[in-house]
Amino acid sequence: MKIKVNGQEREIDAAPDMPLLWALRDIIGLTGTKFGCGVAQCGACTVWMNGRPLRSCAMPVQAVGDSEITTIEGIGAVAARESQAVQREWAALDVPQCGYCQSGQVMSAVALLRINPKPTDRDIDLAMNGNICRCATYVRIRQAIKTASDSLASGAASGGAA
Amino acid sequence: MSRLPQAYYSPAALLSRAVSRRAALRGLGALVIGVQLPLRARAQATASPAGTGLFAPNAFVRVGADDTVTIVSKHIEFGQGPWTGLATIAAEEMDADWSKVRAEHAPSDAKLYANLAFGTLQGTGGSSAIANSYEQMRKAGASARAMLVTAAARQWQVPETEISVAAGVITHQKSGRSGRFGAFAAAASRLPVPKDPPLKDAAGFRLIGRDHSVRRLDSAEKSNGQAMFTLDQRLPGMLTVVLARPPRFGGVAAQVDDAAARAVHGVVDVKRVPTGVAVYAENTWAALQGRKALRITWDETRAEKRGTDELLAEYRLLSKQPGLSAGMHGDPKAVFARGGQMLEAEYIFPYLAHGPMEPLDGCLSWEGDTAVIRMGSQIQTGDHGTIAATLGIPMEKVQIHTLLAGGSFGRRGQANSHFAAELAEVSKAINRSRPVKLMWTREDDLQGGYYRPMVVHRMRAAIENGAIAAWSSTVVTQSFLKGSPFEAMIQNGLDPTSVEGASELPYELPNFSCELHSPAVGVPTLWWRSVGHSHTGYAVETFIDELLEKTGKDPVAGRLELMGKQPRAAGVLRAVAKAANWTGPGPVSGRARGCAVVESFGSYVAQIAEVSMGESGEPIVHKVWCAVDCGVAVNPDVIRAQMEGGVGYGLGHALFAAVPLRDGVPTVSNFNNYRSLRINEMPEVEVVIVPSTEKPSGVGEPGVPPVAPAVGNALARLGKGRVRQLPFVTPKTVEKSV
Numbered sequence: 001m002k003i004k005v006n007g008q009e010r011e012i013d014a015a016p017d018m019p020l021l022w023a024l025r026d027i028i029g030l031t032g033t034k035f036g037c038g039v040a041q042c043g044a045c046t047v048w049m050n051g052r053p054l055r056s057c058a059m060p061v062q063a064v065g066d067s068e069i070t071t072i073e074g075i076g077a078v079a080a081r082e083s084q085a086v087q088r089e090w091a092a093l094d095v096p097q098c099g100y101c102q103s104g105q106v107m108s109a110v111a112l113l114r115i116n117p118k119p120t121d122r123d124i125d126l127a128m129n130g131n132i133c134r135c136a137t138y139v140r141i142r143q144a145i146k147t148a149s150d151s152l153a154s155g156a157a158s159g160g161a162a
Numbered sequence: 163m164s165r166l167p168q169a170y171y172s173p174a175a176l177l178s179r180a181v182s183r184r185a186a187l188r189g190l191g192a193l194v195i196g197v198q199l200p201l202r203a204r205a206q207a208t209a210s211p212a213g214t215g216l217f218a219p220n221a222f223v224r225v226g227a228d229d230t231v232t233i234v235s236k237h238i239e240f241g242q243g244p245w246t247g248l249a250t251i252a253a254e255e256m257d258a259d260w261s262k263v264r265a266e267h268a269p270s271d272a273k274l275y276a277n278l279a280f281g282t283l284q285g286t287g288g289s290s291a292i293a294n295s296y297e298q299m300r301k302a303g304a305s306a307r308a309m310l311v312t313a314a315a316r317q318w319q320v321p322e323t324e325i326s327v328a329a330g331v332i333t334h335q336k337s338g339r340s341g342r343f344g345a346f347a348a349a350a351s352r353l354p355v356p357k358d359p360p361l362k363d364a365a366g367f368r369l370i371g372r373d374h375s376v377r378r379l380d381s382a383e384k385s386n387g388q389a390m391f392t393l394d395q396r397l398p399g400m401l402t403v404v405l406a407r408p409p410r411f412g413g414v415a416a417q418v419d420d421a422a423a424r425a426v427h428g429v430v431d432v433k434r435v436p437t438g439v440a441v442y443a444e445n446t447w448a449a450l451q452g453r454k455a456l457r458i459t460w461d462e463t464r465a466e467k468r469g470t471d472e473l474l475a476e477y478r479l480l481s482k483q484p485g486l487s488a489g490m491h492g493d494p495k496a497v498f499a500r501g502g503q504m505l506e507a508e509y510i511f512p513y514l515a516h517g518p519m520e521p522l523d524g525c526l527s528w529e530g531d532t533a534v535i536r537m538g539s540q541i542q543t544g545d546h547g548t549i550a551a552t553l554g555i556p557m558e559k560v561q562i563h564t565l566l567a568g569g570s571f572g573r574r575g576q577a578n579s580h581f582a583a584e585l586a587e588v589s590k591a592i593n594r595s596r597p598v599k600l601m602w603t604r605e606d607d608l609q610g611g612y613y614r615p616m617v618v619h620r621m622r623a624a625i626e627n628g629a630i631a632a633w634s635s636t637v638v639t640q641s642f643l644k645g646s647p648f649e650a651m652i653q654n655g656l657d658p659t660s661v662e663g664a665s666e667l668p669y670e671l672p673n674f675s676c677e678l679h680s681p682a683v684g685v686p687t688l689w690w691r692s693v694g695h696s697h698t699g700y701a702v703e704t705f706i707d708e709l710l711e712k713t714g715k716d717p718v719a720g721r722l723e724l725m726g727k728q729p730r731a732a733g734v735l736r737a738v739a740k741a742a743n744w745t746g747p748g749p750v751s752g753r754a755r756g757c758a759v760v761e762s763f764g765s766y767v768a769q770i771a772e773v774s775m776g777e778s779g780e781p782i783v784h785k786v787w788c789a790v791d792c793g794v795a796v797n798p799d800v801i802r803a804q805m806e807g808g809v810g811y812g813l814g815h816a817l818f819a820a821v822p823l824r825d826g827v828p829t830v831s832n833f834n835n836y837r838s839l840r841i842n843e844m845p846e847v848e849v850v851i852v853p854s855t856e857k858p859s860g861v862g863e864p865g866v867p868p869v870a871p872a873v874g875n876a877l878a879r880l881g882k883g884r885v886r887q888l889p890f891v892t893p894k895t896v897e898k899s900v
Binding site: 014015017018019022025026027029031032033034035036037038039041042044071072073086087090091092094095096097098099100101102103106124125126128129131132133134135136137138139140141142 | 240241242243377378380381382383384385386387388389390391393394396402427428445446447448451517518519520566567568569570571603604799800803806807809810811813814832833834838839840841842844846847
């Protein structure tokens, strides 16, 4: 079957019930999206389907159809301003500790800022509470979303090597 | 619990077998600088791309022709910051340019990379990374600097004393000449290594202890999906392997029907291994589907069939009987016999799973007759020896490449290296024919044991003349050291990790005793972030809080009165009370505050939590203030982050987590029922680092123990009584309030 990932059409030979997560990681080789629970509880597997966050561990690959799938490797092309701001603030504030959940956190955070450039604390709670961080980097995740939002608002979104 | 012969189990024995095969026998510690890097270790140390003209004066520092400074970290980086910390220390003494500093993991080599706090063992734990590496990394950096300066001096034909180094640039002011490290790397590599290079005066530090002087070395790659973890490893021909394990600990597979499993497209083989039945497949999904299709009957004759209810009943009985003495002064029994005002309390703590976001995983491939392992190995020497023993090959034929890992909290540092053994068995079972990636799923992780043990504390105190006259406690908990290679830590039958924080108090009390029972239970257990302090912190800090309340004392002032001999503990308590503007526990406008102070692994941490009750019946923790004294603070921001993370980890587990067993079977399976703290439940955290010139101590664990008791102490002021069983929230709690 064919699926569209990061703007590229990919031919994959996979059982139709294989979760998209494993098609991405094992078949295509995009390992930025992580496995944490397999039951859509932790958010480590977050990708975008047509620009909206999706837990890829719970989506059988046969249900992807002709949706556009974006992974952490591909958000730079699809959401350049927001992803640069988020990834820059993530590094500036040293958000990650072990880092394993952070691809999912970034996917959810960038998606949030795209639809809601000035999120309140409650907005952040709702957008991000599907992403567990066992290291509890939540204080800095929240802070980095806010500083990314500020920098986007002030237009200072350039020079953003992640 | 151990499945390997005793001879292979002792790290000292493993090490002496390895060492006897080495040509040169070197001691550790201060002599590291003088050690010529052996060829094998050098080959492994250059695993990452490096320029030519490599200058490697010791096992810890390399300088490339391109000015890159690579710090070789003997400690695994799984979030707690040793890459950045060790690099900061060396870069400080080198006067390196931080933007050119990189870190990588050291190979497994206990002679070069032992944790000096452990002895002859390479490993990470006990919040010891910075403490044991501080002087070592200073010398490593100072050595490199001295040699670069000598090389520059010789090239420029000027006295060394006229040369200065700053931010990676070597300068001879007088003549205006300068150059970066790379320009002198080749020349420096031909010089003798100085025995005692001068170290900086702390007053001259530009990186150590300075905020904003460095950023973490691993933040960028962890923010863009580029950081590679064990599960991300892909090798040609690699098979992904999952194991079906017995539902009860101690069970073994009796009959295996693997026909349906083998029929799953992508499944390549099914093999029995000591810990279960392994399914080998071309991809993860096939392996998981194959495992689901196995039909196994388990022989449970030797399995642990007790559940946590039965164990609790047994523990409570034991707690009322005299145990092994863990500490005593004065005569508490005599005071109790006087029959005055008494307080008795029983505390119950559940089994806890560590739940690192990356479950256990490892890769094993073969390069000729050498086994190459890639995994987040936390106790490399133990894993190394275990793999060699399991495969029946010499230590030299095993290489461990330690990788970044998605958390540990103790889980990856196994006393018995059970995962490494399992990985080796999985490769052995298919005769080394293909590389294997063994992974545990989340269910495997939560149900696979090696938990923080269940604990019961029975506490008793006597109050006379408005003061605590006597304090006794009896602790009942499994010993995870018993039967493990770390058994030597048990002295006279007493496992110190079971009672740390309870066998000695920071409070001056006239009569004191602490006793221990170590029941044998077939559930495998392990150190969990902060180890004994994860439960003693709660029992001690809530019991003292209750006693102070009963004697009419303020929680902070009352503790301070008893801390005459503990200036550092008193120091952090004062600092946190100041930061929080403490005026008492409240409640004020529905919010109450609780405090707690715990010293663990050499660091002192005091916390104050501000709490209210949510409509759902769950506590809401609004803010936690935290004061930490960890000696010299190498990376203040990493320290803050570890306090924030420790608060979150401790709080989440205290609020929600338990692994109950029913008839020996764990009743949780994933994050839906092993509830994990989420962003909306995380309090605001404010950290104060108390300035200190004491030797640096750790921060990986010390942030954890005080938060649960601080919250419990606050809850006591909200009309909830004294909570003596964790977690605070259970399905029942919520039901009750609705």
